[in-house]
Amino acid sequence: MKALNKLIRLKWLQHSVFWVLSIYAIGSYFSIASIFTFIDYFYALLFHIPLFFLVYVNLRFLVPKFLQKGKYIPYTLLVLGNIFTAYLLHELTFEFLLPLLPTEYYMVSFTEWQVLVNIFIIYLVLTTLLKLSKSWYTLQQVEKEKVELELKSLKMQINPHFLFNSLNSIYAMALLKSDKTAASVLELSNLLRYMIYEVGDKRVSLEKEVEIIQGYLGLQRLRSDASTEVNFQIEGDLSGIMIAPLLFFPLIENSFKHGVKGVSDSAFVHMHLKCSNDQIDFSIVNNKGEIDDMEAGQYGGIGLQNVSSRLALIYPKKHEFKVEDEQDKFSVHLTIKL
Structure with a gap:
């Protein structure tokens, strides 16, 4: 049980599971046929390139440097810039990167910009909440351990x-x-x-x-x-x-x-x-x-x-x-x- 709990807490495993489920969900959402094929997941993987950028810029830089420090106005402005950059990266992926790949598939981005922006916002909100909830849980654990140590010290x-x-x-x-x-x-x-x-x-x-x-x-x-x-x-x-x-x-x-x-x-x-x-x-x-x-x-x-x-x-x-x-x-x- 301890080994399982330790495995679950691994960050790389948590992120891998999240993105695997995300690729499956996006592939299912954009799938034309009732049976998922390789092309569906290949499209979903390309679709995730701007999502990777969007999410990790937010988690690694914007949240710790601005949101968690109470700098809400700069955070909001930078998030808007992050969304715009992710949109440009999405267009770059399908208009310039995909034609360079040695593949027999011809794909274009058929997602309307309004839908694309909504997807970006959903991922931003979801991953930010996960980040904050995890930080809050970690803080609670640290505070709990601190209190326990203080109590043991006082008893002694x-x-x-x-x-x-x-x-x-x-x-x-x-x-x-x-x-x-x-x-x-x-x-x-x-x-x-x-x-x-x-x-x-x-x-x-x-x-x-x-x-x-x-x-x-x-x-x-x-x-x-x-x-x-x-x-x-x-x-x-x-x-x-x-x-x-x-x-x-x-x-x-x-x-x-x-x-x-x-x-x-x-x-x-x-x-x-x-x-x-x-x-x-x-x-x-x-x-x-x-x-x-x-x-x-x-x-x-x-x-x-x-x-x-x-x-x-x-x-x-x-x-x-x-x-x-x-x-x-x-x-x-x-x-x-x-």
């Missing part, structure tokens, strides 16, 4: 620091022989499996995404102080809703990275997810921890840029992303129209 930007922090926390639990060690390792394993194997899909179920978020929160609670307040409220029915994977993850990670630091009696992360048939609302608020020199002027970091870029690619004009940076807290609100 999920900060891996939580992994090391989680492993350190689990290591500390193991030293204390905590009963939660095995469950924590399993939770981390599930999270990594999801991030490595399941986020390749364009859409995942919201229920699965929430399940992974819950597991992530469990790991974060291991390394947070006991006084840290972490809650996640869910409102509405999650079943049947599909979203882009790991869309909320950078926002949650950002809250823990910049808000929950060290031992603090006021550290908190509050999240709320509301779902309806046609809309998802997600908000997250966290306290602002002490900002070190590395983070000065860059609060929010790559996480917010990541989400903003992915939203623009996946949900163009179907989302609202608000960030509020206050003195003592940081909040993000995301609305997605399904």
Whole structure:
């Protein structure tokens, strides 16, 4: 199948098929007898000499240099000149070129100039539309591949620091022989499996995404102080809703990275997810921890840029992303129209 698709995409093959069908159609159109003979196709081949000139001047020069650059008036004038030149070439072929050929057939151009010009216009319009549609399709494919590459790149930007922090926390639990060690390792394993194997899909179920978020929160609670307040409220029915994977993850990670630091009696992360048939609302608020020199002027970091870029690619004009940076807290609100 791949070999066939590759063969079909060959330009020389596409053009050959087009002209073979065209010669057959022209030969049939001008045929006098009910059975096509060699003379019909020989006449059709000569008839195509000006058509070759007309079409390829248009495709190779006029369309890319003028039409696709929005120079419509020069393009129109040059097309008229192209048609006139093709008409002269048609007359030259049958009045001067044909008598020079060593053939026993005597043929003349019996096509009225009005019919000839109409045929020229039909070929110009048809081949121009084919050219533009192919260019549009190629552009769409390039844009699609570009978007896919950007999305893959953005997914890879999920900060891996939580992994090391989680492993350190689990290591500390193991030293204390905590009963939660095995469950924590399993939770981390599930999270990594999801991030490595399941986020390749364009859409995942919201229920699965929430399940992974819950597991992530469990790991974060291991390394947070006991006084840290972490809650996640869910409102509405999650079943049947599909979203882009790991869309909320950078926002949650950002809250823990910049808000929950060290031992603090006021550290908190509050999240709320509301779902309806046609809309998802997600908000997250966290306290602002002490900002070190590395983070000065860059609060929010790559996480917010990541989400903003992915939203623009996946949900163009179907989302609202608000960030509020206050003195003592940081909040993000995301609305997605399904």
